[in-house]
Amino acid sequence: MTDETQLLAMPAADYMNEAQLAFFQRRLERERETLAAALAETRAIIVDSRGDGDDADLAANEETLSLLLRQADRETRLLRKIAAALQRIESGDYGFCDETGQPIGLKRLLLRPTATLCLEAKERQEQREHHYAKRRSA
Template sequence: MLTEQQLLAMPKQDYMNAAQLHYFEQLLREQRQTLQQRIEQSKQQLGSRETEPDELDRALIEEENRQSLRLVEREYFLLRKIEQALDRIASKDYGFCNETGQPIGLKRLLARPTAELCLDAKERQELQEKHFSKRRG
């Protein structure tokens, strides 16, 4: 498998060639496996917690359960993003912005392999979200 340095040293015209697609596919598959293990561990921990008769203990356990469930929910969301990225690799659309069709860039994909937008499109999206949240708030 390529190293990050080898990946970044490739000419720009070779963007998303077979070796690069393979690198990101392996990276995403490893992340998916790790995430699935963490989800399973969290589910087992949630199922094994016992409720204490003391009211304070029950409240503490319930709060820990809520936090654990929030974490599992976020992990499921990331798992869906990983699956979508793997689908884009299979269809050879990976690495290109869903909005503009421009390359997302290797550095951005190394930082966030599930990225669907190039930096410019992501910044526009965040500005729009900020604008709409101010109007609502």
């Protein structure tokens, strides 16, 4: 089984070879399982939450419910990204930038296995978002 050190020691010419793809597939599948279990637990808590008590209890319950709903939304979005990453592994597109077609890089994928953009493309995207946010607030 390949670990991160072995992965990073591989030559650049071996980028997204069978061992690397298998490593990321296992990592993504484990993350999907963990996240699905956490999401099921979060959903169960949301369903079981009741609005009993005085006004302070109701307000606290409402705040907790709001936080749980945001958490469930984040978990659901991440599950979709994991499914898309697993699909890219199957199609042979995993590890390559959607914008430039260049390798995303092992270090970036180890930090964010669902990444679809190389670092340079991600920085350009963030600069555009920052620019548009400044224009809207002006």
